Amino acid sequence: xxxxxxxxxxxxxxxxxxxxxxxxxxxxxxxxxxxxxxxxxxxxxxxxxxxxxxxxxxxxxxxxxxxxxxxxxxxxxxxxxxxxxxxxxxxxxxxxxxxxxxxxxxxxxxxxxxxxxxxxxxxxxxxxxxxxxxxxxxxxxxxxxxxxxxxxxxxxxxxxxxxxxxxxxxxxxxxxxxxxxxxxxxxxxxxxxxxxxxxxxxxxxxxxxxxxxxxxxxxxxxxxxxxxxxxxxxxxxxxxxxxxxxxxxxxxxxxxxxxxxxxxxxxxxxxxxxxxxxxxxxxxxxxxxxxxxxxxxxxxxxxxxxxxxxxxxxxxxxxxxxxxxxxxxxxxxxxxxxxxxxxxxxxxxxxxxxxxxxxxxxxxxxxxxxxxxxxxxxxxxxxxxxxxxxxxxxxxxxxxxxxxxxxxxxxxxxxxxxxxxxxxxxxxxxxxxxxxxxxxxxxxxxxxxxxxxxxxxxxxxxxxxxxxxxxxxxxxxxxxxxxxxxxxxxxxxxxxxxxxxxxxxxxxxxxxxxxxxxxxxxxxxxxxxxxxxxxxxxxxxxxxxxxxxxxxxxxxxxxxxxxxxxxxxxxxxxxxxxxxxxxxxxxxxxxxxxxxxxxxxxxxxxxxxxxxxxxxxxxxxxxxxxxxxxxxxxxxxxxxxxxxxxxxxxxxxxxxxxxxxxxxxxxxxxxxxxxxxxxxxxxxxxxxxxxxxxxxxxxxxxxxxxxxxxxxxxxxxxxxxxxxxxxxxxxxxxxxxxxxxxxxxxxxxxxxxxxxxxxxxxxxxxxxxxxxxxxxxxxxxxxxxxxxx
Numbered sequence: 020x021x022x023x024x025x026x027x028x029x030x031x032x033x034x035x036x037x038x039x040x041x042x043x044x045x046x047x048x049x050x051x052x053x054x055x056x057x058x059x060x061x062x063x064x065x066x067x068x069x070x071x072x073x074x075x076x077x078x079x080x081x082x083x084x085x086x087x088x089x090x091x092x093x094x095x096x097x098x099x100x101x102x103x104x105x106x107x108x109x110x111x112x113x114x115x116x117x118x119x120x121x122x123x124x125x126x127x128x129x130x131x132x133x134x135x136x137x138x139x140x141x142x143x144x145x146x147x148x149x150x151x152x153x154x155x156x157x158x159x160x161x162x163x164x165x166x167x168x169x170x171x172x173x174x175x176x177x178x179x180x181x182x183x184x185x186x187x188x189x190x191x192x193x194x195x196x197x198x199x200x201x202x203x204x205x206x207x208x209x210x211x212x213x214x215x216x217x218x219x220x221x222x223x224x225x226x227x228x229x230x231x232x233x234x235x236x237x238x239x240x241x242x243x244x245x246x247x248x249x250x251x252x253x254x255x256x257x258x259x260x261x262x263x264x265x266x267x268x269x270x271x272x273x274x275x276x277x278x279x280x281x282x283x284x285x286x287x288x289x290x291x292x293x294x295x296x297x298x299x300x301x302x303x304x305x306x307x308x309x310x311x312x313x314x315x316x317x318x319x320x321x322x323x324x325x326x327x328x329x330x331x332x333x334x335x336x337x338x339x340x341x342x343x344x345x346x347x348x349x350x351x352x353x354x355x356x357x358x359x360x361x362x363x364x365x366x367x368x369x370x371x372x373x374x375x376x377x378x379x380x381x382x383x384x385x386x387x388x389x390x391x392x393x394x395x396x397x398x399x400x401x402x403x404x405x406x407x408x409x410x411x412x413x414x415x416x417x418x419x420x421x422x423x424x425x426x427x428x429x430x431x432x433x434x435x436x437x438x439x440x441x442x443x444x445x446x447x448x449x450x451x452x453x454x455x456x457x458x459x460x461x462x463x464x465x466x467x468x469x470x471x472x473x474x475x476x477x478x479x480x481x482x483x484x485x486x487x488x489x490x491x492x493x494x495x496x497x498x499x500x501x502x503x504x505x506x507x508x509x510x511x512x513x514x515x516x517x518x519x520x521x522x523x524x525x526x527x528x529x530x531x532x533x534x535x536x537x538x539x540x541x542x543x544x545x546x547x548x549x550x551x552x553x554x555x556x557x558x559x560x561x562x563x564x565x566x567x568x569x570x571x572x573x574x575x576x577x578x579x580x581x582x583x584x585x586x587x588x589x590x591x592x593x594x595x596x597x598x599x600x601x602x603x604x605x606x607x608x609x610x611x612x613x614x615x616x617x618x619x620x621x622x623x624x625x626x627x628x629x630x631x632x633x634x635x636x637x638x639x640x641x642x643x644x645x646x647x648x649x650x651x652x653x654x655x656x657x658x659x660x661x662x663x664x665x666x667x668x669x670x671x672x673x674x675x676x677x678x679x680x681x682x683x684x685x686x687x688x689x690x691x692x693x694x695x696x697x698x699x700x701x702x703x704x705x706x707x708x709x710x711x712x713x714x715x716x717x718x719x720x721x722x723x724x725x726x727x728x729x730x731x732x733x734x735x736x737x738x739x740x741x742x743x744x745x746x747x748x749x750x751x752x753x754x755x756x757x758x759x760x761x762x763x764x765x766x767x768x769x770x771x772x773x774x775x776x777x778x779x780x781x782x783x784x785x786x787x788x789x790x791x792x793x794x795x796x797x798x799x800x801x802x803x804x805x806x807x808x
């Protein structure tokens with residue numbers, strides 16, 4: 020039977036959907052209320068009785084005056100089974116066009132005969148299509164798709180999301196949280212931030228799930244944990260860098276490329292998505308589902324599996340936090356969303372029109388569907404970017420009401436209603452010039468109704484360079500803020516932004532060479548630093564967060580290989596990171612930087628010389644690629660690498676991005692992990708988890724200061740008092756010269772007088788035989804004492 024005959028429209032249900040949308044528009048108190056009701060009906064959804072329902076918001080068809088008789092749902096079914104694990108396949112698809120019901124800016128249709136995707140089976144693909152006066156077809160993709168095996172720029176797969184969620188393996192976890200009112204998640208004791216592609220050798224969600232399952236098995240069996248295990252152990256929550264579909268290659272190849280076809284069939288060349296990205300270059304479309312690059316099987320179930328592995332972790336469940344990006348869209352979003360979604364360009368691409376009721380409702384619905392994969396918390400990227408133009412006052416305003424709406428969404432997973440814990444990254448008035456001085460990092464905390472809303476704190480936000488001398492004293496005023504109002508801040512000095520900023524610092528600045536003998540050692544120890552960890556986990560309020568790549572002392576950078584127009588410029592900006600992250604030995608390893616070596620950069624010195632010229636030429640030519648290539652070819656002696664043309668420069672940029680992502684994978688660093696450092700960091704996490712009161716602000720007898728006179732060193736002291744009478748006292752050498760012989764328990768710190776102190780933790784470099792008494796503290800050393808009241 021032909022697909023066109025097999026798939027039938029259910030006229031009654033289609034009409035019912037359209038009438039429900041009309042009723043919402045006519046009876047709701049506000050247009051936004053109506054659009055929220057309609058948003059629940061949008062996208063492709065599997066219904067009972069073998070039905071499939073589809074809804075689209077299509078104001079562009081109204082703008083173009085497209086007649087209703089020219090609007091169809093396009094259904095595509097592969098004639099042979101697809102294999103989503105293959106790099107390339109040419110597949111013939113049957114095609115059917117089913118007329119829809121249109122209600123001004125919305126289209127609806129309900130169908131029988133469609134195949135829904137699942138873990139075991141690939142479903143039918145679909146898109147909305149319309150026909151112009153020349154009989155040419157135009158495709159409108161589904162921004163609320165729940166499965167996008169070939170990315171956000173390709174037709175979506177109809178997916179049985181309800182069946183996927185019903186089969187989840189952490190049902191008991193969610194049932195245990197059920198109550199008369201929606202459960203409200205609050206803060207955890209600490210967070211591990213993970214970039215999925217560089218977190219395991221496999222680079223997928225499935226591979227990461229296996230990592231936690233292996234760790235769980237070892238913990239349950241009481242087996243000793245190796246350093247590579249301890250990287251993932253002792254954390255109460257895992258925060259993933261964004262896992263939504265990102266941009267695609269600017270100049271191709273497309274992952275879905277159609278060739279010959281007609282109204283009944285089409286041949287498609289399918290490529291397995293393989294882009295390199297840190298996660299923040301999103302196009303908004305597809306935000307409700309998972310980036311196919313991260314899926315080993317091509318099935319979104321892998322994200323549910325990870326949630327289950329974390330929630331079922333023995334001893335104490337680990338929570339899952341999603342990092343969502345709704346503050347902007349890359350310019351590629353213009354390819355896949357109608358123009359009504361956007362409010363004009365910005366530094367990242369496009370602003371979103373949050374004041375459009377339909378856009379506002381759809382964005383919130385995307386968020387709701389995504390979090391229903393099983394997230395306990397949500398981190399909102401760039402909350403300061405949620406803005407709108409107030410025409411009456413002629414000012415740009417922050418849309419704090421939208422941020423509140425994000426936090427108000429009630430999720431439902433495993434039959435349990437709940438509201439996630441919310442974290443906002445908001446550095447307003449960033450990007451104004453004085454933002455580092457004027458930002459309070461409390462704008463969202465103070466505007467939200469819930470008292471457990473968090474923001475990234477000042478030591479976490481960005482531009483964090485703890486390997487430069489005087490950093491810690493220079494930030495002392497911010498540290499004082501952490502003590503007084505930091506209870507609802509995310510703390511810590513290593514995350515995806517700060518580590519990247521560190522790799523861009525000019526090595527000629529006043530670098531703390533006591534951290535290591537080489538730049539690589541200095542950078543590694545700066546962001547995985549015993550003293551900084553002690554400050555974060557013992558002395559400061561808030562919730563500490565660590566970045567996996569930093570804790571593994573692996574490399575990191577701005578990894579994105581989709582750029583064609585600006586790819587060379589991005590590499591020029593990242594060029595200095597070679598000095599910090601790649602030495603001659605690392606470059607010489609046969610498996611590293613294979614693409615760059617094939618292009619003629621046989622040694623690190625070859626690449627370093629090229630990367631010395633490139634940034635200067637980008638600047639002096641005002642990024643004219645033809646001039647840059649011409650000038651590179653005139654150098655004496657000749658530069659290594661290919662003969663330089665615009666195309667070969669772009670090839671070098673692509674090779675750099677692909678090689679760097681592979682180089683940043685933490686598996687390259689596991690063999691060099693220091694067991695003592697891993698043990699100490701793990702012990703700090705356990706210490707903090709056992710004392711949740713350390714999250715609270717300083718009060719009463721709590722004390723924090725630094726030893727004076729400075730005399731070439733920064734040594735912090737902190738005394739904290741727990742509600743059960745326990746005292747926690749720490750001495751932390753942050754930077755500089757070693758101290759003279761000092762007795763930590765005889766320092767002029769109010770409140771430490773008397774006896775009863777016991778050494779709880781000592782950083783690497785301090786002998787196991789030390790209990791108390793005089794000691795010489797060196798850069799990055801720390802001691803933690805406790806005393807019962």
